[in-house]
Amino acid sequence: MEPKGKRETSVTALARGLSILQCFDHPGAQLTVSEIARRVGLSQPTAWRLCSTLIEKGFLVKAPGGAALRVGAPAMTLGYAAIQGQDLPALARPYMDQLTAEARVTVSLSLCNGTEMLAVDQTIGSFVVPGQPIGWRASLASSSGGLAVLGILPPDQRRLAIEKIAAQNPAAWPRRKARIDRAAAYYADHDYIIVTDMFDGQYAATAIALIEGSGQNRRYWGLACSGLSTTWNEEALKPVGERLKRIRDLLQPAAAAMSVPAG
Template sequence: MSDFVTEVAGEDRHFVTALARGLSVLACFGPGRTSLANQDIAESCGLPRSTVSRLTHTLTRLGYLQHLPESGRYRLGTATIALSSAALGGLDVRAIARPALRAVAEAANASVGLGVRDGLSMRYVDCHRGPAAIALNLDTGSRISLARSAMGRAYVAVCPERERERIYEDLKALDPVAWPSLRAGLDRAVAEHREIGCCTSFGDWQETVCAIGVGFDPGGGLPMMSVNCGAPSVITDARFLMEVARPRLIAAVRSLDGVMGA
């Protein structure tokens, strides 16, 4: 994170590095990481612990973090609730999408998620699960890989060309060694979305997970979004997703394309 922020700051004179670092601290928290020590945050952000200490102190004073004296750790403060509520409240497409996405989840016996881009990740803004006893451990607020997940690949497939180019540049800068493999997967995903209506990720994000994804433009000034349908490979496989879930998912997403601009 630190190297990426430094690179962007060097290219953009309007970029506020201190603000970016503060936001990167908040982004460290999530499912399974509800409380963190300064050392945990420093390792995640790639920042010196002394810098992280000043950032967490400032964010605590502003209410974005809460300090836990008994453990010396931090968790998200109440000020973040207002931000998340305002952001999710503006995504009225969630309520419109729920009946269709829930039906896909039940028919496919899989997890179906609605997501938006969050930097070089995808962020779940809604999630539905089928009746399977074993499901993906993901829920609203979870983050997954942009480059390796079906949801992320579907987003890349439908986003504007200029945005896609910037995503490629950022991914290459973040990990030059992994970039050729990531680029091949993303280029294949763009072609898949155009040719078969969805992107695939069969063991690419997690070895034991099969998923497909479809991207769309909700309209109304909202950002591009994408929907995935997936499950552990012990529950479903690539063939089932492609033959049974894919037509249902494509039909559901088509009903959402431009819905907020109608």
């Protein structure tokens, strides 16, 4: 029988165990129990009990030397099985749907292609910018997703992209440079951007960037939420930006493990 009152929808121990597994966020990661406890905000005895259960089930194993832990085969198998046959848009779509349903914002996923962003997927909220369907292209400096990508590009790639954008439209460059600089500073402080002057101030957006693949073989994506600026001012968009950050933290490990298509 269900207990009276509000039904409990989460299991604390399970949530903590999953948080521990999420600590191993790059290939070959090895962490001591003390490091894990510090990352997830638990006491060391609690962290050790949870790690012991994960070790028992094979999801964690002791690293050579026994002082640290690393991810075991069952956890890697689950991750590998989850991403096989899927691409980044397929992984992102459920989170886009959920964010649109809850916040009523339009969520757009776009791929960096040279100095442009190519719109790949979109979920429609209470407002959508006219003339920007899937397949629409925009300069990195003219889209919120592109501005987010510029904020994380390696310095050499960023400098080359900015030089090309400046050369494409010298008359518009001072305005574009100011927007790029503002977005880069905001990204550095918040891990997402907010832009409130798109299309002559008619709409505002917040965005984060995702990196698909690893090493030299990478692709850069922008995930953005937008709406009418009369409703979505900077303060209203800040909680949405925080939501985007959490989505990025969930998607980025799987995105980094993906193989980027040739060409």
